[in-house]
Amino acid sequence: EPEVTQTPSHQVTQMGQEVILRCVPISNHLYFYWYRQILGQKVEFLVSFYNNEISEKSEIFDDQFSVERPDGSNFTLKIRSTKLEDSAMYFCASSGQGIDSPLHFGNGTRLTVT
Amino acid sequence: SQELEQSPQSLIVQEGKNLTINCTSSKTLYGLYWYKQKYGEGLIFLMMLQKGGEEKSHEKITAKLDEKKQQSSLHITASQPSHAGIYLCGAAWPGTASKLTFGTGTRLQVTL
Numbered sequence A: 001e002p003e004v005t006q007t008p009s010h011q012v013t014q015m016g017q018e019v020i021l022r023c024v025p026i027s028n029h030l031y032f033y034w035y036r037q038i039l040g041q042k043v044e045f046l047v048s049f050y051n052n053e054i055s056e057k058s059e060i061f062d063d064q065f066s067v068e069r070p071d072g073s074n075f076t077l078k079i080r081s082t083k084l085e086d087s088a089m090y091f092c093a094s095s096g097q098g099i100d101s102p103l104h105f106g107n108g109t110r111l112t113v114t
Numbered sequence B: 001s002q003e004l005e006q007s008p009q010s011l012i013v014q015e016g017k018n019l020t021i022n023c024t025s026s027k028t029l030y031g032l033y034w035y036k037q038k039y040g041e042g043l044i045f046l047m048m049l050q051k052g053g054e055e056k057s058h059e060k061i062t063a064k065l066d067e068k069k070q071q072s073s074l075h076i077t078a079s080q081p082s083h084a085g086i087y088l089c090g091a092a093w094p095g096t097a098s099k100l101t102f103g104t105g106t107r108l109q110v111t112l
Helices: none
Strands: A005-007 A010-013 A019-024 A031-037 A043-050 A053-057 A065-068 A075-079 A088-095 A109-113 B004-007 B010-014 B019-025 B031-037 B043-049 B055-058 B061-065 B071-076 B085-092 B106-111
Touching: A005 A088, A010 A019, A019 A031, A019 A088, A019 A109, A043 A065, A043 A075, A075 A088, B004 B085, B010 B019, B019 B031, B019 B085, B019 B106, B031 B071, B043 B055, B043 B061, B071 B085
Parallel strands: A010 A109, B010 B106
Antiparallel strands: A005 A019, A019 A075, A031 A043, A031 A088, A043 A053, A065 A075, A088 A109, B004 B019, B019 B071, B031 B043, B031 B085, B055 B061, B061 B071, B085 B106
């Protein structure tokens, strides 16, 4: 069964550094998402992406964050200058068209900012 | 603001027992999704409900959505150790259907 893959599985970075988290969504999906989960907290929506542009974003997704689909297969999340509070598990998801096409999630990237 | 509450927060059941997890929305839902998460892993899709009064089953798990489309329940019959994990409900509301908002999750432990 096709799946969403994320790399790396773990990333440790120093405060102030830029990080890029990578995702390969399911190939025939049209909608792409990033969520994050701070340890012990809820899974929170960051951004959704469709037709090469952001369709919706949360208040968490400020100017430090950006997303890109640089080619036909990858979907990336960039954090420009990481803060300690960016430490979390970041999940990529993709879905097809319509409400009855559920989001399929990757296994996540655990980001630790020191 | 749109809220999604899950209960209970955690549950310990003996193998073979039945259990129910509830998810309540502050507003009428467009769709309700149930996911399962194992520690340190991604979310696995279980079921999606859209119509009021809808009920779906997969193996020993049954999910229902009430007629008003504001409450859903997930019922596990004859629980097994493989059912252990965190169960999350995710809501899509009218006007924000391009994203899911998740509840706080219910941590399920199944003892032998």
